[in-house]
Amino acid sequence: MTGSVLSYVLRFVLFVLLQVLVLNRVLFFDFVNPYLYVLFIITLPTMMDRIAQMLVAFLLGLCVDIFSGTIGLNAFACVLTAYIKPFQNKAFGPQEEFGIVPSFTTYGVAQFVQYSSVLVLIHHLAFFIAEAGSFEHFGTILLKTLCSSVFTMLLIISVEYFKSRK
């Protein structure tokens, strides 16, 4: 248990650093910005308490925010994602087993991609709406959401692929 907690702490730090040091500088076509750190929330174990998940997500978002100078934006999206995550776990995860870590091996590739893409879309939509501050340019928000989600999903799939091969 302590070992898994430590590994999660390490992953937390790793995801935050990867996001703020590398991925935040990746800007395709001015608005495509992948947010890979969502994978941390997506792969939180399903047995974990929902409130604890939200608190961790809030902390994760806040850390990324502090480094990106957008206080609150990522935290907002992360908390929403963490709130919705258990419902998605129920919808896409295997019914018989409870309390597993979502991944290619436990969920199956297709199921996991569906499960994570829903969460990524929700996270990105919330993030870009909060960033715009209003629904005035909703078309632009949707475009940003879709493009960034595609890039984030590509990164997530590749990360999960290498993890499953280990």
Place this chain on the structure above:
Amino acid sequence: MVSPLWFIEVAISKNTVLSQRVFVVQKRFCSRFYLACMKTLIKFFLTFKTLLVFLFLELVSFLLIVNNNQFQKSQFLSSSNVIVGSIYEGASSVFGYFGLKETNGILAQENSRLKEELLSCKSELERMRRDSNFAARASVAERNCYSFVSAKVINASVYKERNYITLDKGAGDGIRQDMGVIGPNGVVGIVRSVSDHFSEVIPIVCLSDFNVSARIKGNSNLGSVSWSGGDYRKADLWEIPQYVSLQVGDTVETSGCSSIFPEGIVIGTVCDVKRKSEDYFYDIEINLSTDFSNLTYVDVINYQFAEEQNNLEEAEK
């Protein structure tokens, strides 16, 4: 993993054990209803704890966003301003009726004030319109070498052959001999003599050797206007060559080729043109724009370089 609200859960679970004893102890002090209420409330919090924590965290994020990001702050404020503004608009559309009486009074007052102003403006405008030389005079005044002395006509004759006009201003007001005099509609005449407080003007309508250098408006050929007796509303324009095209109704104005009048002051309009084949010049009759029988206020033109110009011209002769 334990819930962060574990202490409440613990309290509740212990409560179920202790509840009987607590209830007995508190029986006299608390009503059954009060305890039921508390239980329901805690149950409610526990049932919706996830949702409540979720909403709380989102609220914290939102406050963080709004307080730390200028752009989102402005966006939020502007959208909330729309709501606030529409509420105020609705309220004012209701409350506005209560002040109608007072508003009506203010409007009526303002109306009467504006009407007064309009009347005075209209009369001013009318005065300026009658004074067709207003614009010319204004442009002349800009050049600063002409100044005007306003004077009142106190005596005048029009039916004689040697007519005259007497003004209520004289040498004491800066009027000198040979200054030009114009009225609201055009040229009047020239100052012939001055006393301390009065001055006498030879109008155009006076049989004398006094001519006004003139031209057709829009044309630079010089002519001269003189009066040959008879009708005080008519005069003659001489020395306009026949090759100049002109028609009845053309404006005749001062040419500026003298030290008396600045250029562009209206004298009259052409009313009859005779073309004699043996003569080089037209024989033009004009309607004088100044009504000499009804002249009240005139302006005496003070050309500050008149003396200098005259001296120079005299020296050349």
